[in-house]
Amino acid sequence: MAEAIIFYTLAALILAFAVMVVTVRNTLYSALLLAADFLLVALLYASMNNLLLAVIQVMVYAAGIVLVYVFVVILVNLKRPPEQQPDRGRYRPIGTILAAAVLGELILITATGALRPAPAGGAEAVGSVENIAMELFTNYLIPFEVASMLLLVAMVGAIVLAKKEL
Amino acid sequence: MITQTHYLLLSAALFMIGVFGVLSRRNVIVIFLSIELILNAVNINLIGFAEYWGNSSGQVFAIFVIAVAVAEAVIGLGIIVAFYRNKETINIDEMNLMKW
Amino acid sequence: MLVAVTFMVLLERKVIAWVQVRLGPMRVGPYGVLQPIADVVKLMTKEDITPVRADKIVFTAAPMIALIPALIVFAVIPFGPVVSIFGREVALYITDINVGLLYIVSVASIGVYGIILAGWASNSKYPLLASLRASAQLISYEVAVTMTLVSMIVSAGTMSMIGIVNAQYQQGVWYLFAQPVAFFIYFVGGLAETNRAPFDLPEAEQELTGGFHTEYSGMRFALFFLAEYANMIVVSSVATTLFLGGWLRPFPNIEALSFLGIIPGWIWFLLKTFIWLYIFLWVRATLPRYRYDQLMRLGWKVLIPLAIANVIITATVKVLV
Secondary structure: OHHHHHHHHHHHHHHHHHHHHHHOOOHHHHHHHHHHHHHHHHHHHHHOOOHHHHHHHHHHHHHHHHHHHHHHHHHHHHHOOHHHOOOOOOOHHHHHHHHHHHHHHHHHHHHOOOOOOOOOOOOOOOOOHHHHHHHHHHOOHHHHHHHHHHHHHHHHHHHHHHOOOO | OOOHHHHHHHHHHHHHHHHHHHHHOOEHHHHHHHHHHHHHHHHHHHHHHHHHHOOOHHHHHHHHHHHHHHHHHHHHHHHHHHHHHHHOOOEHHHOOOOOO | OHHHHHHHHHHHHHHHHHHOOOOOOOOOOHHHOOHHHHHHHHHHHOOOOOOOOOOHHHHHHHHHHHHHHHHHHHHOOOOOOEEEEOOEEEEOOOOOOOOHHHHHHHHHHHHHHHHHHHHHHOOOHHHHHHHHHHHHHHHHHHHHHHHHHHHHHHHHOOOOHHHHHHHHHHHOOOHHHHOHHHHHHHHHHHHHHOOOOOOOHHHOHHHHOOHHHOOOOOHHHHHHHHHHHHHHHHHHHHHHHHHOOOOOOOOOOOHHHHHHHHOOHHHHHHHHHHHHHHHHHHHHHHOOOOOHHHHHHHHHHHHHHHHHHHHHHHHHHHHHO
């Protein structure tokens, strides 16, 4: 029962904040609402007993990626005050129709039972650090190394892109 | 009782909101923020599956998705900054240097 | 907790004054002990000024965003083991989560938001520049501190704070002696993370007219102040738990000194935390300030390679020994 309350509250808040992210005019508010949204998603993960992923979500997403976005928003807003960047809303009808189509498809897939019923139990020790680490370093070792190369390349690329003179 | 379907519907709704943001906003930074929303929806989906099937692969994959999201956000912002230095705009309609 | 922070302020002024061969606040109460109360009253009654074209919502929210992470970290710091007070079992920590150390790092990295938003929302040049510098400093030293904490996790084998203290108990030697390099990097990183001297360029008065909290007055300034001192106490507590053995008495495995076991665990904890706080103040009164480029060079070119080398050596020793 408590689980249901937590889930519905968090889900409602997550969706509300997400709608605010895509509709607010001020870009800084969008970024900050997104950070709050990520914190709520981390709470959702924590309620699923997935503490490691919750902490990673806070550390990397909420306090890493969105922080970088806030820096860029400050940089962009320095020269032109935010009121001068108009957003006519010309594409909003098409956007709504296409997004509704996506949602319809996903609900169709979910509801017509293309999923097998979940096996009972087995949800206890899944989110613990030891299990994730075992999977990560035995079955998924190669993607792990590839991901580290990807991050290195991204780091070098970002530095090169943002330099004023090479 | 929260079943797996609840998490899938939540992630589908979040996905839809992200797609709406990508398609209808003109500010490049808000488009990137909506892409992060989409990636988050995918993460919720993966972790919902991982919890109900008792398989850790979902969480491992979610960690990889987060790593890829970091790389993409950083490069995307580098491109935005480089573009902004040249053309002083972040409206995506005005980023049409390759149009004939 | 909040009371501790206000007395920390008084302690700082007194200790720095003694280092500089003067007496510090002496008027209010005997030997100036009631000074924090005077400070609190002063800050609460000051006028609350908001700059004209500042962003009101963000301006008001920024000090709260700076203070909240500093306070919620205390949920995982163990003041002592489970003791029985008046016959009931009471745990001297709020919770013991599986990923305690990582939780501390992640919550500390949310504190950066408060600084950036404060600088941006003030809508004036000095706070903006100071906040950008401060946040760059914070996120740079966060990497070095996280690497150090990773080497502690490798030595202890667990991420929960109670687990780390227990690992020190079983080893019989505090991690301070087992990993001095890690401790040094953590302490320097901790100084930089809390914007304390000698890394306090972003809030130095001579350089940037007060830094990112220039435009704040009254209760909001008090919140920033509280956040800084709370951060200091957090860093000291974490250093105590990781490197000094938390609530264990010195030489916990030697039976000959077991008469020291009469002193309860939390008094040892407070004593050790107090030692680190004193060293924080001592360092502030003694060392000159780093310039910004020297600061960044130290963080990226010296501390991070040292921290990574520490992780590698720790992991190798742990596997081979």
